[in-house]
Amino acid sequence: MSERSLSSAEDRPIGALGKTISKLGEPRTLGWIAVGFVLVVWEALVAVAHLNPIYLPRPSHILIALVTMFRSGGLLNDLLATLGRIFGGFAISLVLGVLVGIWMATSERVNAIADNFIAALYPLPKVTLIPLLIIWLGTGGPFMLTISALGAIFPIIINTVLGIRQCDPGLILAARDLGATNRQIIHMVLLPSAVPSIFAGVRLGLGVSIILVVAAEMVVGKVGLGARLYLAGQVLETEQVFAVLIVLALLGIVVTKVQDVIDNWVSHWRIS
Amino acid sequence: MEPGVAIECDGVSLTYSTKSGAPVEALQRVSFRIDPRRVTAIIGPSGCGKSTLLLTIRGLIAPTGGKVRFVNAETGAKTAEPRMATVWQGFNLFPWRTVIDNVGFGLQVKGVSRQDRTERARHSLVKVDLAGFESKYPRQLSGGMRQRVGLARALVMEPEVLLLDEPFGALDAQTRLVLQEQLAGVVEQSGTTAILVTHSIEEAVLLADKVLVMTARPGRIAAEIGIDLPRPRSMATTHLSGYSALFDRIYGLLRDEVLKAMVIESETA
Numbered sequence: 001m002s003e004r005s006l007s008s009a010e011d012r013p014i015g016a017l018g019k020t021i022s023k024l025g026e027p028r029t030l031g032w033i034a035v036g037f038v039l040v041v042w043e044a045l046v047a048v049a050h051l052n053p054i055y056l057p058r059p060s061h062i063l064i065a066l067v068t069m070f071r072s073g074g075l076l077n078d079l080l081a082t083l084g085r086i087f088g089g090f091a092i093s094l095v096l097g098v099l100v101g102i103w104m105a106t107s108e109r110v111n112a113i114a115d116n117f118i119a120a121l122y123p124l125p126k127v128t129l130i131p132l133l134i135i136w137l138g139t140g141g142p143f144m145l146t147i148s149a150l151g152a153i154f155p156i157i158i159n160t161v162l163g164i165r166q167c168d169p170g171l172i173l174a175a176r177d178l179g180a181t182n183r184q185i186i187h188m189v190l191l192p193s194a195v196p197s198i199f200a201g202v203r204l205g206l207g208v209s210i211i212l213v214v215a216a217e218m219v220v221g222k223v224g225l226g227a228r229l230y231l232a233g234q235v236l237e238t239e240q241v242f243a244v245l246i247v248l249a250l251l252g253i254v255v256t257k258v259q260d261v262i263d264n265w266v267s268h269w270r271i272s
Numbered sequence: 273m274e275p276g277v278a279i280e281c282d283g284v285s286l287t288y289s290t291k292s293g294a295p296v297e298a299l300q301r302v303s304f305r306i307d308p309r310r311v312t313a314i315i316g317p318s319g320c321g322k323s324t325l326l327l328t329i330r331g332l333i334a335p336t337g338g339k340v341r342f343v344n345a346e347t348g349a350k351t352a353e354p355r356m357a358t359v360w361q362g363f364n365l366f367p368w369r370t371v372i373d374n375v376g377f378g379l380q381v382k383g384v385s386r387q388d389r390t391e392r393a394r395h396s397l398v399k400v401d402l403a404g405f406e407s408k409y410p411r412q413l414s415g416g417m418r419q420r421v422g423l424a425r426a427l428v429m430e431p432e433v434l435l436l437d438e439p440f441g442a443l444d445a446q447t448r449l450v451l452q453e454q455l456a457g458v459v460e461q462s463g464t465t466a467i468l469v470t471h472s473i474e475e476a477v478l479l480a481d482k483v484l485v486m487t488a489r490p491g492r493i494a495a496e497i498g499i500d501l502p503r504p505r506s507m508a509t510t511h512l513s514g515y516s517a518l519f520d521r522i523y524g525l526l527r528d529e530v531l532k533a534m535v536i537e538s539e540t541a
Contacts, residue, residue, distance in 0.1 A: 269367055
C-alpha cells in the first residue's frame with residue numbers, strides 16, 4: 001500500500017530534473033540502474049587509480065572470491081551454522097516470549113513481578129552479556145542459542161503484552177456472551193487480535209538476533225559468517241571480507257521480504 | 273406451547289469504584305419483570321446504567337445488591353438460566369474472522385463440528401438477508417451489514433432471550449429504520465424474548481410490548497409503560513393517535529431525567 005502511494009508520488013515529475021529522471025524509467029528500475037552505476041564507477045576507479053586491493057578490491061574480484069568461497073571454501077556451512085543459531089534461538093524466544101506475554105497481560109501479579117526485570121534487561125545492550133554467558137555456558141551451541149534468544153525475546157514479550165492489552169474489551173464481552181471459556185478467549189480472541197502487534201515484535205527481535213549471533217561469532221566462533229568475517233579481516237583478505245558482507249546483506253533482504261509476505265498473510269483481515 | 277422463562281430483577285443494585293476511589297452508584301434497587309416472548313424496551317438518558325443493567329441480566333456483571341432470577345412464567349418456580357445471546361451497539365465482530373466464522377463463533381466454542389456450524393451459520397445469514405457475504409471480512413461491510421452479521425451471530429445460538437444493546441445506535445437514520453423493521457420481523461418469527469436497550473423513544477414504542485423508563489444516575493425504574501399498539505407495526509404506526517400519546521408520555525418522563533443526566537455529566541467532566 002505505502003509502496004504504491006510512494007511510487008505514484010515520485011511518478012509525478014517535479015521540475016526539469018524530475019522530468020529527465022522519470023524518462024529513464026520506473027523508479028524501481030532507476031534504483032537498480034543506480035546500483036549498477038556505482039559498481040561500474042567503483043570497478044573503473046580501482047583499475048585506473050591502481051588502488052591497493054587490501055583497502056578496496058574490485059567488485060569483480062569480490063564476486064569471484066564469493067563464488068570460490070561457496071564452491072570450495074565451505075561458506076555454505078558457515079551460512080547454515082549462522083542461520084541455525086539465529087532461527088533456533090529465535091524460535092525459542094517466540095514460544096517463550098508469547099507465553100510470558102500472555103501470562104503478563106492476563107495477570108496483574110505476574111506483570112508486576114516480570115515488569116522490573118524486563119525494565120532492567122530490555123534497554124541493556126545484549127552484546128554486553130556475551131562475556132558473562134561465555135563464563136556460564138562456554139562457547140558452544142547453548143551459548144549461541146541463548147544469545148540469539150535473548151536478542152529477540154524482549155521485543156516479543158513487550159509487543160505481545162501490548163497487543164493483548166489493546167484488544168477491544170467489546171470483543172471479550174461478545175466472546176463471553178457466546179459461551180467462550182477463559183482459555184478459549186485467550187486462544188480465539190486475545191491471541192488473534194494481538195497477532196499484528198506480536199509480528200511487529202518479531203520484526204524487531206529477529207533483527208537483534210541477527211546482530212547478536214554475528215557479533216558472538218566474531219568473538220568466539222570457529223564456524224559461522226561472523227567468524228569467517230573476523231578471520232578474513234585478521235589476514236587482510238579484504239575480498240573475502242566484502243564477500244561475507246554481501247552474504248549478510250542478502251540475508252537481511254531475504255529475511256525482510258519473507259517477513260513482509262508473512263505479515264501480509266497473517267494480517268490480511270486488516271488490509272482487505 | 274411451553275410457558276417460557278420470565279426474568280425477574282429484584283432490587284438489583286450496582287456500585288463500583290472509580291480509579292480515584294470514589295464510589296459510583298450505577299443502579300439503585302432496580303426491580304421489574306420481563307415476560308417471555310415479549311419485547312421489553314429499556315430507555316433512559318445516557319449514562320443511566322441501562323447497558324450495565326443488560327450486562328447484569330446476561331450475567332457478565334455481578335450485581336452488588338439484589339438478584340436476577342429466572343422463573344417459570346406460569347408457576348413462578350426457579351428455572352435454569354435460559355439460552356441468551358447479545359447484539360452489541362459497536363457490533364463487536366471479530367475483525368480477523370470472515371462473516372461465516374463470526375456467525376459460527378458461538379457454535380465453535382461449544383464444540384460443534386465445522387461442517388455443522390457452517391451449515392447453521394449459513395442458515396442464520398439467510399434470515400438477515402446476508403447470503404453471499406460468507407467469506408467477506410467485517411471491514412469490507414457497511415455498518416448496517418455488520419450489525420446484521422451481529423444479529424445472525426446471536427440468532428444462530430437459538431436464544432430464548434435476545435439481548436439488544438442499542439443495536440442501531442451506531443447506524444445512520446435510514447439504515448436504522450430498515451433494520452428496525454427487519455428485527456421486528458425476526459423477533460416475531462422466532463418467538464424469543466427480547467430486551468432492547470435504546471435511547472430512541474420511537475424505536476422503543478415501535479418495537480416493544482413494554483417500555484421501562486429509567487432515571488438519570490443512579491439508575492432506577494421511573495415508570496413501566498405497556499405498549500398496546502396493533503401489530504405488525506411499521507412507520508405507518510407512527511401516525512396513530514395512540515402512538516403520539518405514548519411518545520409524549522415517555523418524552524415527558526425522560527425530559528427531566530435527560531436534563532439531570534446533563535448536569536451529572538458536566539459535573540464529572
